[in-house]
Amino acid sequence: MELTHALSSLPVELAEEIKEYASVKKIPAGTGILRAGQYVKVIPLVLEGLIKVVTVYEDKELLLYYIAPGESCIMTFMAGLQNEPSKISAMTEEETTALLLPTTRVYEWGNRYPAFNTLFFIQYNARYSDLLETIHQVLFENMDKRLFEYLKKKTHLTGRNPIKISHRQIANDLGTAREVISRVMKKLEHEGKVRQYTNSIEII
Amino acid sequence: MELTHALSSLPVELAEEIKEYASVKKIPAGTGILRAGQYVKVIPLVLEGLIKVVTVYEDKELLLYYIAPGESCIMTFMAGLQNEPSKISAMTEEETTALLLPTTRVYEWGNRYPAFNTLFFIQYNARYSDLLETIHQVLFENMDKRLFEYLKKKTHLTGRNPIKISHRQIANDLGTAREVISRVMKKLEHEGKVRQYTNSIEII
DNA sequence: ATATGACGGTGACACCGGTCACTGCTCCGC
DNA sequence: GCGGAGCAGTGACCGGTGTCACCGTCATAT
Numbered sequence: 001m002e003l004t005h006a007l008s009s010l011p012v013e014l015a016e017e018i019k020e021y022a023s024v025k026k027i028p029a030g031t032g033i034l035r036a037g038q039y040v041k042v043i044p045l046v047l048e049g050l051i052k053v054v055t056v057y058e059d060k061e062l063l064l065y066y067i068a069p070g071e072s073c074i075m076t077f078m079a080g081l082q083n084e085p086s087k088i089s090a091m092t093e094e095e096t097t098a099l100l101l102p103t104t105r106v107y108e109w110g111n112r113y114p115a116f117n118t119l120f121f122i123q124y125n126a127r128y129s130d131l132l133e134t135i136h137q138v139l140f141e142n143m144d145k146r147l148f149e150y151l152k153k154k155t156h157l158t159g160r161n162p163i164k165i166s167h168r169q170i171a172n173d174l175g176t177a178r179e180v181i182s183r184v185m186k187k188l189e190h191e192g193k194v195r196q197y198t199n200s201i202e203i204i
Numbered sequence: 205m206e207l208t209h210a211l212s213s214l215p216v217e218l219a220e221e222i223k224e225y226a227s228v229k230k231i232p233a234g235t236g237i238l239r240a241g242q243y244v245k246v247i248p249l250v251l252e253g254l255i256k257v258v259t260v261y262e263d264k265e266l267l268l269y270y271i272a273p274g275e276s277c278i279m280t281f282m283a284g285l286q287n288e289p290s291k292i293s294a295m296t297e298e299e300t301t302a303l304l305l306p307t308t309r310v311y312e313w314g315n316r317y318p319a320f321n322t323l324f325f326i327q328y329n330a331r332y333s334d335l336l337e338t339i340h341q342v343l344f345e346n347m348d349k350r351l352f353e354y355l356k357k358k359t360h361l362t363g364r365n366p367i368k369i370s371h372r373q374i375a376n377d378l379g380t381a382r383e384v385i386s387r388v389m390k391k392l393e394h395e396g397k398v399r400q401y402t403n404s405i406e407i408i
Numbered sequence: 409a410t411a412t413g414a415c416g417g418t419g420a421c422a423c424c425g426g427t428c429a430c431t432g433c434t435c436c437g438c
Numbered sequence: 439g440c441g442g443a444g445c446a447g448t449g450a451c452c453g454g455t456g457t458c459a460c461c462g463t464c465a466t467a468t
Contacts, residue, residue, distance in 0.1 A: 055336060055339065055340070057340050057343075057344050058344065060344065062339070062343060064336075064339075075332075077325075078325075078328075078329045078332065081322075081325055081326070081329070082326070082329065087333065087336055088336070110318060110321065111318040112318075114314060114315040114316075114318070114321075117314065117318075117321045118285075120325070121281075121282075121285055121324070121328075122285070122286070124282075124325075124328040124332070125282045125285070125286065127332065128279075128282065128328070128331065128332060128335065129291065131332065131335040131336065131339065132259060132268075132291055132292070132335065134339060135259065135266070135268075135335065135338060135339055135342060136259070136261050138339060138342055138343045139261075139266060139342045139379055140261050140262065140264065140379075142423095142424070142425090143424080143425070166444090166445065166446090167445075167446065168444090168445075168446095175343055175344075176425075176426075177425080177426055177427075178445085178446085179425095179426080179427080179428090179446095179447085179448085180424095180425060180426070181446095182446060182447060182448085183425085183447090183448085184425095185446095186447080186448095196446095198433095198434085199445095346453095346454065346455090347454080347455075370414085370415065370416090371415075371416065372414085372415075372416095380455075380456075381455085381456060381457070382415085382416080383416095383417085383418085383455095383456080383457080383458090384454095384455060384456070384457095385416095386415095386416060386417060386418085387417090387418085387455090388455095389416095390417080390418095400416095402463095402464085403415095409468100410467105410468085411466100411467085411468080412465100412466085412467080412468095413464105413465090413466085413467100414463105414464090414465085414466100415462105415463080415464080415465100416461105416462090416463080416464105417460105417461085417462085417463105418459100418460090418461085419458105419459095419460095420457100420458085420459090421456105421457080421458085422455105422456090422457085422458105423454105423455090423456085423457100424453105424454090424455090424456100425452105425453095425454090426451105426452090426453085426454100427450100427451085427452085427453100428449105428450085428451085428452105429448100429449095429450090430447105430448085430449095431446100431447080431448085432445105432446085432447085432448105433444105433445080433446080433447100434443105434444090434445080434446105435442105435443090435444085435445100436441100436442085436443080436444100437440105437441095437442090437443105438439105438440085438441085438442105
């Protein structure tokens with residue numbers, strides 16, 4: 001996604017000002033963007049790539065949602081707004097190019113351009129919905145379905161079908177143990193929903 | 205909480221305008237405010253009482269969080285903003301007086317008074333954090349702790365200690381079965397953390 | 409007084425998922 | 439080639455919790 005397109009919903013004047021003060025940065029895959037407990041100085045807007053957001057709890061973690069191109073990590077916005085430390089962690093899942101907005105400017109822009117706020121309200125919205133869906137899955141679905149949904153979402157977001165990922169990775173994202181993933185993967189394979197190759201998994 | 209105090213963080217001019225267009229309403233306990241799938245015309249700001257917000261999933265439900273005095277149900281805001289149906293349900297837990305803001309005015313106010321947006325950002329924040337905590341509890345804690353935390357929060361929010369509530373109610377809120385609550389309550393009682401009377405529960 | 413309905417208590421049971429212990433495989437670096 | 443690291447597969451086990459069946463108690467309505 002190009003920069004101009006990402007800002008197309010905003011007044012031209014504001015878009016120009018953003019381009020002036022924000023910087024575009026290319027971030028390699030697997031880079032930590034935000035650690036829980038950390039304070040924040042920039043708000044990223046993803047242009048290309050994929051960021052994943054997780055919550056950590058007593059050495060276990062859980063994938064909360066992904067941030068796709070055109071979206072922003074509002075947790076950083078939130079953290080800056082109330083000057084609170086972040087409750088979540090974020091890292092790049094793919095190589096990612098992002099527009100980095102300095103927090104100080106962001107709040108100023110919000111005051112001067114009402115449309116700028118709408119953008120963040122929409123983001124809050126999306127994240128809230130994501131969390132709600134995560135809750136539903138965690139509480140009401142069993143591993144079979146959670147795992148399958150996870151794989152589907154992953155192929156959909158990355159655009160790759162045999163995806164390269166280890167069982168351990170999946171277990172981390174779903175907040176469970178590796179053995180469990182092994183077991184359930186076998187079951188899914190048996191049901192003809194997935195196929196496993198060395199080093200990768202294909203959805204059918 | 206009085207109306208003027210609730211609006212004290214806003215510019216006087218805006219507060220006056222709000223008082224002009226919004227209406228204060230007293231709602232009896234147990235009234236449905238918002239049903240999942242419904243569209244919204246007013247945004248409530250709680251002045252007195254307590255609203256609870258739940259999500260429904262295949263005839264089971266789960267308490268997401270409470271809305272205390274001074275807070276607002278941003279899900280209604282969200283629903284109005286994108287004209288989407290609500291994904292959650294809300295009802296009064298206690299008799300509640302609320303300030304009802306007509307959605308059309310709200311967006312206009314957001315445009316004219318930047319400070320008004322901040323108020324909603326803070327609310328979004330609070331709800332996001334609530335959801336995150338709910339996720340932690342559901343995924344990482346067992347029933348013992350979930351139930352105890354639930355009771356603690358309830359006494360804290362209502363200000364009553366022997367609280368009047370049925371096992372079935374609790375089970376609904378925690379998204380589990382009545383028998384489970386019976387069982388775990390016995391355990392908590394045995395551990396000396398709670399006491400059960402006919403019709404009510406006391407925390408120790 | 410009796411019937412009805414809501415509530416709580418309880419035992420038996422099954423299932424899911426977390427844990428442990430161990431095996432075998434592949435890919436490296438030395 | 440050898441050893442170590444990381445990964446997947448597996449069987450055994452167990453604890454938590456959802457479910458079923460059933461009973462006793464209490465309050466209320468008829």
